[in-house]
Amino acid sequence: MAAPLTATAFLAALRAEGVTVVEVGDWREHNRNHKGAWGPVHGVVIHHTVSSGTASSVSLCYDGYDELPGPLCHGVIDKAGLVHLVGYGRTNHAGGGDPLVLQHVIAEDYDERPAAPTRGNSDGVDGNAHFYGFECINLGDGRDPWPAAQLDAIERVSAALCRAHGWSAKSVIGHLEWSDDKQDPKGFTMPDMRDRVARRLGQAPGPSTPPAPVYEPFPGAGFFRVGQRSPVITAMGRRLVAEGCSRYSVGPGPSWTESDRQSYAAWQRKLGYSGDDADGIPGRASWDRLRVPKQS
Template identity: 50%
Template sequence: MATPLTAARFLDALRGESVDVVEVGSWRTHNRAGHGAWGPMNGVMIHHTVTSGTNTSVRICRDGHSTLPGPLCHGVIDKAGRVHLVGYGRANHAGLGDGDVLRAVVAEKTLPAATEADTDGNRHFYGFECINLGDGKDPWPEAQIEAIARTAAALCRAHEWDERSVIGHKEWQPGKIDPRGPIGTKDGPALTMAKIRARVAELLKSGKPTAPSKPSKPTAPKPYSPPKFPAGLAPGRKSPSAKGLQRALKAAGYMSKAIPEADSYGPATQAATARFHQAHPAYRAAGQHYDPAIGPRGWAALHTIAYGGKK
C-alpha cells in the first residue's frame, strides 16, 4: 500500500529502468479526477487494447470513446517496446474487480481466482494498455514483453513491491481475457502473466536499475483521417466494402461482434446503421427516423467514433 508517485517521480522511475518513454500532450494532468479516489496504490495492471496501429491505439487510450471517457490507462505499450504516457491519476482501466484478489496483491500472495466484481480497481492500480488485437492470434514481440516487464519493475522498485504486485486484467475481473496471445509468432508459446512476473523478478533481483534511457520528444498523435467512402455502398447490395462498415459498427458499439462479417449489406447491417443514426441524428437522411443507409458524412463520423477516439 502506498501513496501514488508524483508524475515526475513516475517518469523518473520508468526511465531509470531503461524504458523508452514517449510523453503524449499534457499527460501529467489528464485524468478522471472528481470521479472517484486515486490511491492508495497497490499494484500494476496489464491489459491489451484490442486495436492495431500505434497512433490509433494511443489516441483511443488517451481520449476514450462514447461510452467510456479517457484516459483508459496511464501508458500504452506499443509493439516496438515504447511506452506512450497518456494520463496520470485516476484512469478508466481496471473497473470493478475481486476484493480477494486485491487483498492477495497487498499481501503479495498467490492470487485467488477472480469471481466477484465488488472493488474499484481504478483507485488501486497503475494501468498499462499493450497494443494487441486480443484475438489469441496476434503475436507479442519480445521487445514489447520486455517493455511490459521493465515498466512493471520500475513501479515495483519505486514502491518496494515484489513481482506479485503485477497482475493481468483477466486476474482481476471475472470474464476478462487480457492479456493473451502467442509470443513472437502466431505459432509461438502463449504469453502468460507468470512469464511477465518472472521477468519482473529477475529485474528486481538485479539490484540498482540501469542508467536512464534517452527520453523521447513529447508528441501528439496525428489527427485521425477516416477512409474514403466506398462508392456504391447501399442497403441490399453485395459489396466487399460492407465488411468495412460492419467492422466500424462493431468497433463503435452499434453492431454485435457475434454477427459474422459478410459482403452483403443485409438486415443486420441496416439495423446497426440505423442505431448509429439514432444516436447521431445529424448524419441521417432528412425526415428519416429509421435510416439504414450510410452516406459519406456518416461514414466519416462513424469511423472517427470507432477508431479516432471521438464521441
C-alpha cells in the same frame, strides 16, 4: 499501502529502468480524479487493447469513447516497446474487481497466480483507485504476436513501479486476474511475466539490450501465388493488420488470397508506391520495411 508517485517521480522511475517514453499531450494532468479516489495504490494491471496501429491505439487510450471517457490507462506500450504516457492519476482502466484478489495482491501471499476472480465490473471493488494500468497494443486473439521489445517494455514498466514502491513481482497482475469478465492479456501468461519482473528486480535498474528481433527474409515475388500456403503468409497478414492495412474480412490465414494481395497493396500505397508498383505483390524493399517476424 502506498501513496501514488508524483507524475515526475513516475516518469523518472520508468526512465531509470531503461523505458523509452513518449509523452502525449498534457498526460500529467489528464485523469479522472473528479470521479473518485486515486490511491492508495497497490500494484500494476496489464491489459491488451484489442486494436492495431500505434497512432490510433494511443489516441483511443488518451481520449476514450462515449461510454468510457479517457484516459483509459497510464501508458500504452506499442509493439516496438515504446511507452506512450497518456494520463496520470485515476484512469478508466481496471474497473471493478475481486476484493479477495486485492487482498492477496496487497499481502503478496499467493502462489503462482491469485485465485480466479469471482467478481468484476458489476459488483467488484474499484480498481481504478488502486492500480497503475498499461494497455499493450495487441488484437487479443491469441494469434497476434508479442514482439520481444514489447514484452521487454512490459517487464520494465512493471519492475520500475515495483522498485519505486518496494513491491515484489506479485504486485503485477493481468486484467483477467482482477475481474471475472476479462481475458486480457492474451498471448503470454502472467506467471511468466512475473518471473521476468522478479529477475529484473534482482538486478540493478538501468538499460539493457533486449534480444534483437529476427525477420523473415524476402522469399521472392514468385512465392506469392494462388495455392501457396505458409505460416509466413499468416505472419505477413498480421503485420499488415498491425500497420492498419487490413483488407481482410476473415483472417489472415496461411493461404495466399486476394485479400492478402489487396492488403499488401494498401501497404505499398502507405509507403508511397503507386500504379504498377502498388500491385499487391511483395517486392524486396517493401517486404523488408514490413518486418515480418521470423517463423520457427
